[in-house]
Amino acid sequence: MNLFEYHAQKSAQASRPLADRMRPKNLDEFVGQTHAVGKGTLIRHAIEQDRIFSMILWGPPGCGKTTLARIFAGETGCHFVHFSAVLSGVKDIRSVIKDAKNQQKLFQKRTVLFVDEIHRFNKVQQDAFLHHVESGLITLIGATTENPSFEVIAPLMSRCRLITLKVLLxxxxxxxxxxxxxxxxxxxxxxxxxxxxxxxxxxxxxxxxxxxxxxxxxxxxxxxxxxxxxxxxxxxxxxxxxxxxxxxxEKKALLYDKSGEEHFNLISAFHKSLRGSDPDAAVYWLGRMLSAGEDPFYIARRMVRFASEDIGNADPNSLGVALNAMEAFKFLGHPEGELAMAQAAIYLATAPKSNSVYTAYGKIKGVIDSYGALPVPLHIRNASTGLMKKLGYGKDYKYSHDHKDAYVPQNYLPEKLEDQLFYAPTDRGYEKTIKQRLDGWRDLKKTAKTKI
Known part of the structure; x- marks a missing residue:
């Protein structure tokens, strides 16, 4: 290399973006993802033993997929080809295959083909890899931010190991x-x-x-x-x-401390806005927390709790909505998953409210603390042996489905709590229907006791 070439190379190095210049060259420089590249892992063992294999790297942007592919190829002495699924087609695949054959024939070098955003390839394009992956001519490393079980064809998935990478801590x-x-x-x-x-x-x-x-x-x-x-x-x-x-x-740092007062102020404002049936305020506080970097799953867990605590059976669907929002965020991540969170927050804020479940369970915990472990009534005990039957287990139990409307008045609580009522449904939402049904059953129970 002459002096001119040296300075040209140094200039090119300096002009590259910092993220590219700082790309780790080996596993010792690689930060994070210890579950995938730490001691005893499949990838580290493969590199140490010089045994390469095809894989799909699934993870969020900026988590190290491209870097890991380059390290895998470099540490095993392979010819590395970076291939973009966005810019390339079947014709380009054929060119890569031809080059891989030349590398093998002339230099005895294996080829690692890294396909960025492999989920953007259609079935025909993915099919073009199959034979060459199977023959060992190329070692395929596909990178995707999307669930590969939906986006990568099954025959190709079966020929690749799936390595899941996580968001960096x-x-x-x-x-x-x-x-x-x-x-x-x-x-x-x-x-x-x-x-x-x-x-x-x-x-x-x-x-x-x-x-x-x-x-x-x-x-x-x-x-x-x-x-x-x-x-x-x-x-x-x-x-x-x-x-x-x-x-x-060009982005302001919002006043926020995940372990400080503002953290608790914002989640409190969010919860109270939901309880107060104000969807505008609820979504505002949700946005404030997410913009400040709050853990989305902390917020999602609060919505799940709210669905049972402040809505309950007034709208039984609310619990499913909150859980689905959490699952949607797991699937989509930022920023698309934030819409699922906002949708759930609006649903919860506009749903009919009831704390009857919360109140009932609070009463029950108080009774258990006061009375301790009261015995199960004999007639609803499990009579699984002859001895148990002799002791009266299950005696006089009435099977509900043998009676009108699948209901028969009988006591299910311990004797000391026989007349206790814990659950008091409201007249709001679906609880209105529950209340009507429950009032009818409780009247039948009173009538039956009077006859006795």
Whole structure:
């Protein structure tokens, strides 16, 4: 390499985005995903033993799918081909296959074909890989943010191992950002930059587990700071403050602390808005929490709790709506999953309200504390043996389905609690129907006791 080529290469390196420059080159540099690449895992063992296999990497954006594929190919000495499902078609696949044959024939090198966004390929395009994956000519690594069981054809899935990658933790993003600030060759190590604690916290919240987004934000903020300042000459570190980061990201840091007062204030405002049947306020507080980086599943769990505590049987569907919103968010993630959360919040806010279930269960816990473990009445005990029957287990039990409307007056509570009523349904929503039915049954029970 001559001097001109050397400087050209250095210039090209410097012009690459920070996220690309900081891409880990081996598993020791790889941050996070220990469940997939840690000691004793399938991928690490395969690299150490030089045994490659086809796989589908399923995970959210910026979690390390492309990086892991490059490491897998590089550490095993394979020819690496990066293939975009968005920009390529069957013709391009044929070209890759031809190149793989040449690599094998001329250099005895295996080819790892990395297909980014493999879920965007149609059935015909995916079919084009099958024979070559099966023959071993190419080792396919597909990357997808979508559920591969829906998006990747079954024959191809059966020939690949599924590796699930998770959203990077806040600690992982912090390590990645600090590594970029310290790295002299690929990062900002020579620029003497420091990111302040509140700025780092804001960057982590905005990145939301996406390493690429975090490094892109850091890069923009860094260049804002160093423009007009040469900290290497002054000897003083240049600080990336919260204000600088907000300007770089064009996104304000909302007042929020996941473990502080504002955390509890906002969830309280959300819960009370739902209870107060105000869908506008409920969605506002939901948006505030999500925008500030609150754990969506913390909010989803609160909605599930609310469905039983404040709606109950006034609208039995509300519990299913809340649970479905949680599942939808698991499936979609940010930002699409936020709509499912908003839909559920509006449904819960506009549903008829009742705390009868909550009140009934509270009474029951109080009775249990007061009376302890009262014996089960003999007639509703399980008479599974002859001895039990001799002791009177199950005696005089009346089978409900043998009676009109599948109801027969009999006592099911312990003797000391025989006349206790815990559940008092309201006249709202479906509980109105329950109340009418329950009042009828309770009247029959009173009549039966009078006759006795």
């Amino acid at each position: 806040s600690e992982d993003i912090a390590v990645i950002v600090n590594n970029a600030l310290k790295d002299n060759e690929r990062g900002f190590g020579k620029m003497n930059l420091v990111i302040e604690k509140d700025a780092l916290s804001h960057l982590i919240r905005i990145a939301d587990g996406d390493a690429r987004a975090a490094l892109n934000g850091l890069e923009t903020a860094a260049y804002l700071v160093i423009s007009g300042i040469d900290s290497s000459k002054t000897g003083k570190p240049a600080h990336i403050t919260l204000q600088v980061l907000e300007n770089a990201l």
